[in-house]
Amino acid sequence: MAFTFSTLLIAMALFLGMLGFQEVGRRLGRRQLDRDPDSARRNLGALEGAVFGLMGLLMAFTFSGAASRFDGRRQLVAQEANAIGTAYLRLDLLPAPAQPAIREDFRRYLDARLAHFQNPPESQASKAALARANHLQGVIWSEAVAACGKDSQAPVPVLVLPALNEMIDITTTRAMAMNQHPPRVVYVMLALLSLASALLAGHGMAEGRVRSWAHMLGFAALSAITIFLILDLEYPRLGLIRVDAADQVLVELRASMK
Template sequence: MAVSRYDQRKNFEEEEANAIGTQYLRAELLGESRATTIKALLRDYVQLRIEYYKTREPRELEIINAKTAELQSQLWTGVREPAIAQPTPIAALTVSGMNDVINTQSYTQAAWVNRIPVSAWTLMIAIAFFSNLMQGYGARGATGRRVLLFVLPITVSLSLSLIADIDSPRGGLIRVVPQNIISLQQSLPAS
């Protein structure tokens, strides 16, 4: 479960970068003045998304989420107004693209909140406990096998630690690095 969720978080990061990059290009379809505004907002949005992936602080995360919601509102207004004023297929394309940008952010956040359920953790811990108990019971009295008593507990502990680390997107050593969004940021012109 943990590995599939980690992969899912990585895939959503890639989809998010693709959606933002595509919308950045589609912004040019709105005309030069509006495109400049949308592109500047998207550059700020990319920076916020990178901060979202890198932060570990809950308070900082709240601030990033509030800023992200505000930017999304500005971005939506930026494509909605021309679509209402002149409903054309091109305007619909830019609205659809902005919808993809906003949706992929929601999918990413949902994947980061989705964790291994407590009942699954309880089951894994119970299996580990009883496995160790059975090994200890089976090895009693045998002097040479006492060294083996440490193998299962260490193996199970390391396994559970690895699972917990992978399942904690904001903590631990194994984290999703927003490589695609960072690459996108580097490819965007400064202004």
């Protein structure tokens, strides 16, 4: 909730800033029209087109990248569920006496992974769950290696150990994906371009005697909402748009571990 409130504040500040810059641009345009009515708007079309085009491109690429990373994070949840499910099924190949303890550790491991993502990021509960999951990875691996025996040419270790390795590797991939974001300077540049575009938009409306509030409010609101959505997509465990629904595959997998 704190993140959502922060992004809402950013969006609101950008919205108000764009309204203010439109008003400043309009007043500057009115003043220029009063001084030089004939050439006040001359040769400004190319400049406005360049700025608006740059803003549109940056916003489009940023939004597209955020949506792509959001979809990639959801797919990684399914990949982890598949990796854990495959490794769990291959425990059937191990000697029967070794299976109960490893299966119980698998259930505890999946519980820890779910707790890590279901608790707020950077919270103590999330960090504790991650540490517990990392510890259980080592325990499961040691138990599986011991159960496979010393004969590395046997089919059992060839089938079981790679599946466990993939289950462990996907956790690093997910951790990297959750921390993959554009540099902050990209967002700063996007905000600056939005304000610059608002200034030019206000200057372009200077010829009208009456303010077009519908255009001013619409332009500022749409730009602010788009940037809010970009930030929300970039942090899917914190905002309104979340990948939590994708965790259902892990929940269902946990329920199937009898």
